[in-house]
Amino acid sequence: MNTFYVLLIFQVWNYEFYSYPVDVWAFGISIYNIITNTWPIVHASQERQIAHTLRGDLIFGNLFTPAAADLITRAVQPKPEERWTVSALISHEYFHGLRDPFPAPYSPSELVEMYSINNSMLDELTFIQDTVARLP
Missing domain, CATH: 1.20.5 (Single alpha-helices involved in coiled-coils or other helix-helix interfaces)
Structure with a gap:
């Protein structure tokens, strides 16, 4: 099960509404996937995958620049209120070189x-x- 669906299931279990923070989280996961061509949180045990997702456990290898790792970390915060907003992410230094x-x-x-x-x-x-x- 991919991590995006795991997050949606958490929200249903916790009676939370789907909102922009979920999109920000999915954006961070997608950027991770684009850089590595893998999903950041995968485990054979669904319980362990859920635990890793709740803690926001991510491993950044040598494919990530410091700016990319920072952007993803700010987008995939486990607590929605700690995630950056879309406008904050757009102004992140990761995108400075992509402005043209x-x-x-x-x-x-x-x-x-x-x-x-x-x-x-x-x-x-x-x-x-x-x-x-x-x-x-």
Whole structure:
């Protein structure tokens, strides 16, 4: 069972609501997975996997820069109130070198022509493009 589902099960067991801190946690786990191509918390015993997840046990090897390890650590705090917010994570030093935006391969209007996208989808694509362009 992957760790994202384990976290969701914890929230159900503890009668907690799913909210942004879960997304932040999943983001941290996903960054770990992108860097290593493995999941950070895996154990043959489901009970031990749950215990490791609750404690936030992560091992950072030599694939991680100090900034990457720090970003992930701040995102995967076991207590939701101790996790950084999305805006704090976006401004983390890990992303400083990634600030140069890449030009979009297609404009929203080109996508409409290519895929017959309806107006509501076009509005959403334009919103996403504008949001990404405003990132610091």
